[in-house]
Amino acid sequence: xxxxxxxxxxxxxxxxxxxxxxxxxxxxxxxxxxxxxxxxxxxxxxxxxxxxxxxxxxxxxxxxxxxxxxxxxxxxxxxxxxxxxxxxxxxxxxxxxxxxxxxxxxxxxxxxxxxxxxxx
Amino acid sequence: xxxxxxxxxxxxxxxxxxxxxxxxxxxxxxxxxxxxxxxxxxxxxxxxxxxxxxxxxxxxxxxxxxxxxxxxxxxxxxxxxxxxxxxxxxxxxxxxxxxxxxxxxxxxxxxxxxxxxxxxxxxxxxxxxxxxxxxxxxxxxxxxxxxxxxxxxxxxxxxxxxxxxxxxxxxxxxxxxxxxxxxxxxxxxxxxxxxxxxxxxxxxxxxxxxxxxxxxxxxxxxxxxxxxxxxxxxxxxxxxxxxxxxxxxxxxxxxxxxxxxxxxxxxxxxxxxxxxxxxxxxxxxxxxxxxxxxxxxxxxxxxxxxxxxxxxxxxxxxxxxxxxxxxxxxxxxxxxxxxxxxxxxxxxxxxxxxxxxxxxxxxxxxxxxxxxxxxxxxxxxxxxxxxxxxxxxxxxxxxxxxxxxxxxxxxxxxxxxxxxxxxxxxxxxxxxxxxxxxxxxxxxxxxxxx
Numbered sequence: 362x363x364x365x366x367x368x369x370x371x372x373x374x375x376x377x378x379x380x381x382x383x384x385x386x387x388x389x390x391x392x393x394x395x396x397x398x399x400x401x402x403x404x405x406x407x408x409x410x411x412x413x414x415x416x417x418x419x420x421x422x423x424x425x426x427x428x429x430x431x432x433x434x435x436x437x438x439x440x441x442x443x444x445x446x447x448x449x450x451x452x453x454x455x456x457x458x459x460x461x462x463x464x465x466x467x468x469x470x471x472x473x474x475x476x477x478x479x480x481x
Numbered sequence: 482x483x484x485x486x487x488x489x490x491x492x493x494x495x496x497x498x499x500x501x502x503x504x505x506x507x508x509x510x511x512x513x514x515x516x517x518x519x520x521x522x523x524x525x526x527x528x529x530x531x532x533x534x535x536x537x538x539x540x541x542x543x544x545x546x547x548x549x550x551x552x553x554x555x556x557x558x559x560x561x562x563x564x565x566x567x568x569x570x571x572x573x574x575x576x577x578x579x580x581x582x583x584x585x586x587x588x589x590x591x592x593x594x595x596x597x598x599x600x601x602x603x604x605x606x607x608x609x610x611x612x613x614x615x616x617x618x619x620x621x622x623x624x625x626x627x628x629x630x631x632x633x634x635x636x637x638x639x640x641x642x643x644x645x646x647x648x649x650x651x652x653x654x655x656x657x658x659x660x661x662x663x664x665x666x667x668x669x670x671x672x673x674x675x676x677x678x679x680x681x682x683x684x685x686x687x688x689x690x691x692x693x694x695x696x697x698x699x700x701x702x703x704x705x706x707x708x709x710x711x712x713x714x715x716x717x718x719x720x721x722x723x724x725x726x727x728x729x730x731x732x733x734x735x736x737x738x739x740x741x742x743x744x745x746x747x748x749x750x751x752x753x754x755x756x757x758x759x760x761x762x763x764x765x766x767x768x769x770x771x772x773x774x775x776x777x778x779x780x781x782x783x784x785x786x787x788x789x790x791x792x793x794x795x796x797x798x799x800x801x802x803x804x805x806x807x808x809x810x811x812x813x814x815x816x817x818x819x820x821x822x823x824x825x826x827x828x829x830x831x832x833x834x835x836x837x838x839x840x841x842x843x844x845x846x847x848x849x850x851x852x853x854x855x856x857x858x859x860x861x862x863x864x865x866x867x868x869x870x871x872x873x874x875x876x877x878x879x880x881x882x883x884x885x886x887x888x889x890x891x892x893x894x895x896x897x898x899x900x901x902x903x904x905x906x907x908x909x910x911x912x913x914x915x916x917x918x919x920x921x922x923x924x925x926x927x928x929x930x931x
Contacts, residue, residue: 388512389519406543407520411512412551419555430515437512 364403373405373413375452381423381441382449387430388414388437414439422448488531492517499545504553517542581754584628589750592621593743600742608658611667612651618746619674620644622753623681629757630684639687640677647673647921654925661866662925669870669917675700676914693907698822699756701767701815706752714744768823771816775836778816782843785809789850803871806851810878813844817885818906826900830893838893841886848879866928870920877916881909 380386380394388410395403417423422445430436441449492514499510517538524534542548595617603609623640626632651670656663682699683692718736725732785806820837852875859868888905891897 387515389516392516393523406547407516407541408513408543408545408548409551411509411516412548412555415552415555432518434515434518435511436515437508 369403369405372456374417375449375456377410377413377417378422378441378445378449378452381439382446385438385440387439391439417445420448421445485531488521488535491532491535495539502545502549502552504549504556506556509552513542581629585625585750585754588621588625589747590743592618592746592750595621596746597739597742608656608663608667609652612663612670613648615671615674616644616648616651618749619678621746621750623678625750625753626678626681626757627684630681632681632684636680636684640680643673643918644677647918650922654930656925656930660931662928662930665866665870665924666921669920672917673914673921676911690904690907693910694822694903697818697907697910698767699753701819701822702756702759703749703752705766705770706755707748710748710752711745714748718744767819771819771823772833775816775820775833775840778813779836779840779843782809782813782840782847786843786847786850789847803851803855806847807871807874807878810844810848810851810875810882813840814878814881817841817882821903821906824899826898826903828899830895834889834893838886838889841882841889845879845882845886848875848882851875852879866924866931870924873916873920877912884909 376395376398377391380391380398386394391414392405392407392410395405414423414425418425418439421442423439424442425437425439428436428438495517496510496514499505499513500507505513520538520541521531521534524537525531529537596614599610599613599617603613627637627640647670651666654666656666679693679696680687682696683689686692718740722732722736817837817840820833824833852872855868855872855875859872884905885902888897888902892899892902
């Protein structure tokens with residue numbers, strides 16, 4: 362299943378902030394975590410993660426520092442900041458409203474037959 | 482092990498490719514490389530070989546154009562190339578970061594001290610100061626360029642020997658006060674000195690056409706940066722002087738006595754440093770200016786020609802007019818040089834090349850008219866140092882422009898190459914300096930120092 366591009370973009374910020382809330386990580390590890398969490402079904406264009414991280418850093422939601430990897434190369438680690446945590450809480454509230462509304466819609470109007478997917 | 486080498490080479494090539502995107506800084510490339518390596522390692526663990534793992538990892542990073550656009554959206558300021566005067570540590574240069582800055586500041590102050598000492602030493606003899614001011618500043622500029630290029634002893638000697646000869650000639654010759662030969666020497670000395678700066682700039686490879694052209698570019702950019710510094714400094718000085726005057730302090734003596742002797746030569750050294758630092762970071766501005774001014778200069782030359790012809794007899798053409806016309810022709814040669822310096826030698830002829838030929842043609846006609854006027858004047862009133870110097874310069878310009886016109890016509894007809902036109906410029910340039918040296922060294926004794 363391919364997830365719509367706009368949906369990926371909209372969920373990227375809360376996803377990254379949520380992952381970082383669990384602990385500091387570097388770019389590739391964040392992407393791996395996204396893969397694990399979605400069971401490999403959410404595929405990002407890897408290169409797009411970094412401009413996103415840089416934007417979050419500029420907004421003050423995350424901070425970064427250079428360290429070294431286990432092979433001794435330069436590696437940039439990202440950590441969530443207090444503003445980032447506030448932002449994450451805000452996003453969580455927004456998403457639960459959306460998810461709640463969607464769940465009610467799904468319940469009142471049952472899923473269309475999965476055949477449609479085959480046509481897409 | 483061989484596999485690893487192959488992978489390293491692939492990653493290196495990829496780095497070079499990504500690095501060309503100016504919105505992706507080298508720190509970003511490091512970050513992306515770390516990602517790429519992580520991905521490759523994981524893919525290899527699943528059984529892919531190096532090549533396959535690399536290709537899949539690259540593919541997952543995404544289309545570089547799209548990724549660059551994302552970076553550009555986040556870092557739009559990077560589209561304006563920033564001039565890093567003191568390179569980042571991450572740039573990986575092993576040389577100490579501040580050493581060049583320290584050398585530049587020391588040389589700029591040194592040039593200021595030399596000029597100030599010259600003023601103190603020569604006192605009120607303004608002509609003597611005018612003869613020597615170039616000699617006081619140029620060693621510092623040449624020293625910076627020589628230091629930067631780690632010039633060998635032969636280069637140093639090639640600069641120092643003519644420099645000493647020039648210094649001796651300018652100070653030993655018994656010039657008649659306010660005589661023409663002294664004024665000519667003062668005007669022509671900077672041209673000779675600039676050749677010496679050029680020797681420092683090209684270091685050992687003075688025969689190389691490419692290096693000579695680099696020096697031409699350096700000169701143009703230096704002029705522009707110096708002008709910018711002068712404007713900035715002028716504004717700062719004007720504001721300060723205004724405030725000081727209003728509170729009743731006269732800033733005049735300090736400005737002429739201390740600020741100017743240090744600021745002007747210092748600015749020259751600093752401008753040279755700026756040009757060296759920016760070289761491949763920022764687009765050159767001089768060639769862009771030539772594009773704008775080539776058509777305008779053609780219009781000006783045609784207007785001047787019409788005015789000259791309409792004014793009638795060439796004998797009456799007065800001396801000031803001839804000097805002004807020489808200045809215009811030198812400007813045309815500069816325009817020609819800079820448009821050539823910026824052009825891709827392999828590109829096919831374009832409109833700009835035709836315009837350039839028209840410009841050179843118009844300048845040739847103006848030069849021919851002036852030569853006629855000069856020869857008429859010489860036949861009428863006899864020779865003088867000024868007339869011979871002007872005649873010489875015009876003949877040099879005539880040869881320069883004539884051969885340029887011929888070469889560029891051949892290029893436009895598809896017979897010759899553009900690089901032949903380019904080579905002609907760089908080979909001919911030293912002739913101007915040699916002529917200037919003749920005017921400085923040979924003219925005074927020839928005309929009894931009058």
